[in-house]
Amino acid sequence: IVDIPAQILISTVPIILFIIGSTEDCHILAEYMEGLKKKPDRSFAIHYYAEKVALAITLTSLTTIIGFLSITMNEIVLLKEFAIVTSAGLFFNFIITGTIIPVYLRFFGEKEPPKSLMNPNSLSERFFKSLLAKLCYILEFHRRHTIIVLILFCFFGIGAATLIKTDIDNIRVFKENHPFRQKIMQMNENFEGGINNFLVVLHADGDKPFKKSVNMRKVFEIHQWVNEQKELGISQSIAGTLALINREMHDSDPKHYRIPDEDALISQYMLFLSKDDWEAFISPDYNDVNIIVRHKLSSSLDTEKALNKMSKKLDELLEGTGITYRFTSKLFLQNAASKTLVKTQVEGLILILVCIFLLIGLLYRSSKIALISLVPNVVPIIGIFAVMGLFDIPLDIGSCLIATIAIGVATDDTIHFFTRFNEEIKQHNDALLAAQETLKHEIKPILTTSLSLSLGLGIMAFSSFIPLIEFGVLTSITMLFALVSDLLITPALLVSSRVDGAISLYEILTTKLSPRILSQSLMFKNMNMNDCKFLVLSGKIREFKPGDSDDLFTNRQDSVFVILEGNMKLVKKAERSGDDIEHIDIAKLAAGASYGQSRLSGPHYVKASNFTRVLEINTKFISRIEKKRPDLARSLRENLTLAQETAVY
Structure with a gap:
């Protein structure tokens, strides 16, 4: 698509x-x-x-x-x-x-669940x-x-x-024993200089500046310097070709492998070359010269080091000449x-x-x-x-x-x-x-x-x-x-x-509470719905399935439980003759009601009539709330004190 x-x-x-x-x-x-x-x-x-x-x-x-x-x-x-x-x-x-x-x-x-999860000895x-x-x-x-x-x-x-180095190397992506890498290495050895290359483009303003001996000698100096650098391989340039012609014009004397001092000789030597010989190395207006540098480098890191070294040398050689340079090649990408x-x-x-x-x-x-x-x-x-x-x-x-x-x-x-x-x-x-x-x-x-x-x-x-x-x-x-x-x-x-x-x-937006909780619960007295949500979402919620019970005698002495959803019955255990125990329903507790163990006489428990959720409130919970909402904690503490004065709230 x-x-x-x-x-x-x-x-x-x-x-x-x-x-x-x-x-x-x-x-x-x-x-x-x-x-x-x-x-x-x-x-x-x-x-x-x-x-x-x-x-x-x-x-x-x-x-x-x-x-x-x-x-x-x-x-x-x-x-x-x-x-x-x-x-x-x-x-x-x-x-x-x-x-x-x-x-x-x-x-x-x-x-x-799989048996292994249920078996603690697995x-x-x-x-x-x-x-x-x-x-x-x-x-x-x-x-x-x-x-x-x-x-x-x-x-x-x-x-x-x-210590991390950034490097892109198209050859290193293969192992040393990989056939493709071995063939590339073989080609690098057999091809003079290597199979990779980049261009050094020299530019000078004026009327045919690179027909002048003084400028072409600078090109030849760069040409020779590149050939002396092991990491760079060899160079090809119009200056190297002209130096070669000059040597042959002097009976192959190695001393004359250089650029002639006379500008006229450069023009004459150019006549020996066809357009195919020179068009890749020098522009028709003689304002631009290309030096092709062949090398074996494949790593962008090694190439950058070599280019930095070459840049320093070019700055030194071309200082005060008016000649500028730039590099170009896919390696620079x-x-x-x-x-x-x-x-x-x-x-x-x-x-x-x-x-x-x-x-x-x-x-x-x-x-x-x-x-x-x-x-x-x-x-x-x-x-x-x-x-x-x-x-x-x-x-x-x-x-x-x-x-x-x-x-x-x-x-x-x-x-x-x-x-x-x-x-x-x-x-x-x-x-x-x-x-x-x-x-x-x-x-x-x-x-x-x-x-x-x-x-x-x-x-x-x-x-x-x-x-x-x-x-x-x-x-x-x-x-x-x-x-x-x-x-x-x-x-x-x-x-x-x-x-x-x-x-x-997400919890605030998705939590739904019945307005009955605010109107009926003593624990939420003088609070709004946002305060109520904050307390419910900050506290411990206990869930009861239909028929589940909660023994008030074993609950913490300072805890009060607020019913958020569902209905419960308060039941008292009454001993009868013998070992029989009678369970007497005392009260029905709906959403908003509260219960807890304080002054109830005898064993009591609550029993869920349907699915029920309750919030446990105690002094430790209030201490947590106090760190975030001191005002709300103060109201809650007052309500808790008031609620604990009765047996069922």
């Missing part, structure tokens, strides 16, 4: 879509299995995973697409085409993930449990050491990354492309990180969370650039994609981790416990995707095409950096920075 031809970079698009797409799929399947554990029903499990990962998948897809679109800032057409195709593929992957996967699971998904479960215990131990007792190591790693990695890679790589990475910061900052309305989210995404980039610098792997068209993929994978896992952590801290009111619970739920999908993709991409190491080898190996290493970043660094930062959870715009 957009007339983009197949090319080497586009051939990697299926691999990239597989890498990023499978990351999302693993998180979906992990939550689907969690849903089956709660209730062995496909529809329930689908709704469960949708509720858990819908926001995270939307956000990760958006940031990843923006990341690849940033590559379109590049001036290299191959990279622009690659960015467009990959971004389109990621968009379609997002659509398929949201539509096809739930349909497939509805008809063909597992009906109950090999996989024991492995994950052991790893989780180690991670939780490090998080609890060594998170400061983790952050110190992170800082040292960043300093070392940035230093090593400065390679040099320009290699410089463009660095520029656009930096610009693209900055754009991606800014977009991630803005998206997460706006979504969670917290610059602190947005800033923390950048760290796990930057670590894999620093790590892989450090590896490239230390092992002298150049930045080329293939390896320049690694950073974007690193952010794509790291961002996916980081956002899933943040989303889960945000839920857990509301349930536990404790950052450390919330991070440990998050690790418990996220360790399987993160570890599974990272290791499987790392091993899968490592197969590219057996390719005969070096860019694919580097792409596969570097991407595999990137997966491992992202794995360590998500499982060690992210939780350590969340706990150490005392992140207290956040409410996303």
Whole structure:
């Protein structure tokens, strides 16, 4: 449709879509299995995973697409085409993930969790449990050491990354034993000077300036200097031809292999040459001269070094002559492309990180969370650039994609981790416990995707095409950096920075509460709907299925529970003769009602009449609210004190 031809970079698009797409799929399947554990029903499990990962998948897809679109800032057409195709593929992957996967699971998904998941003694479960215990131990007792190591790693990695060189080499893309590379090397040896070339174009103003001996001698000096440079090979120019004619006119005397001093001799020697002999080397008006430099260089880096050396020499030789020079060849396109890679790589990475910061900052309305989210995404980039610098792997068209993929994978896992952590801290009111619970739920999908993709991409190491080898190996290493970043660094930062959870715009817009809650609940007295939403989204929500009960005697003494949805019955246990216990319904509690264990005499419990959701409010929860909304916390504390003066509220 957009007339983009197949090319080497586009051939990697299926691999990239597989890498990023499978990351999302693993998180979906992990939550689907969690849903089956709660209730062995496909529809329930689908709704469960949708509720858990819908926001995270939307956000990760958006940031990843923006990341690849940033590559379109590049001036290299191959990279622009690659960015467009990959971004389109990621968009379609997002659509398929949201539509096809739930349909497939509805008809063909597992009906109950695999036995290995339900068996705590299975090999996989024991492995994950052991790893989780180690991670939780490090998080609890060594998170400061983790952050110190992170800082040292960043300093070392940035230093090593400065060693990276940009290079485009059309010969190096093949292994040394590859037939094509061997034939190229053979041709370079057999062809005098080499098979590559570039032009030095000299220009002078005036009336036929290069018919004058003084100017042509400068051309010959350059011609001779080039022939003396091993890295440049040989040169061909009109000056060399005229010097050769001059030598032969003096009985092949080597001393006369030079430009004659008389201008008239130059005009006479030109008569020996046909138009075919000189038109490639000098213009008809004698204002421009070409020097063809043949060489064996294929690396843009080596070529740039040679050109810089030659530029200094030309500046020295042509100083004060009025002669200007310029280089021209397809090699300069390679040099320009290699410089463009660095520029656009930096610009693209900055754009991606800014977009991630803005998206997460706006979504969670917290610059602190947005800033923390950048760290796990930057670590894999620093790590892989450090590896490239230390092992002298150049930045080329293939390896320049690694950073974007690193952010794509790291961002996916980081956002899933943040989303889960945000839920857990509301349930536990404790950052450390919330991070440990998050690790418990996220360790399987993160570890599974990272290791499987790392091993899968490592197969590219057996390719005969070096860019694919580097792409596969570097991407595999990137997966491992992202794995360590998500499982060690992210939780350590969340706990150490005392992140207290956040409410996303998505949650605010999608949360619906009955107006009855405001009018009937004593806990929400003197509050508006926005205040009520803030409390509900910040707190621990407990869910009860029809028939589920909650023993008030075992509940925390300072907790009050507000019914947000559904109906419950307050039931009293009364002892009868013998061991019989009579259950007496005391009251019906609707949405907006509150209950708690304070001055109730005897054992009581509440029983759900239908699906019911309740919000738990206690002093620890109010302390969390006080950090963000002191005014709201003050009202809530007053309402809690007032409510606790009665048995059922």
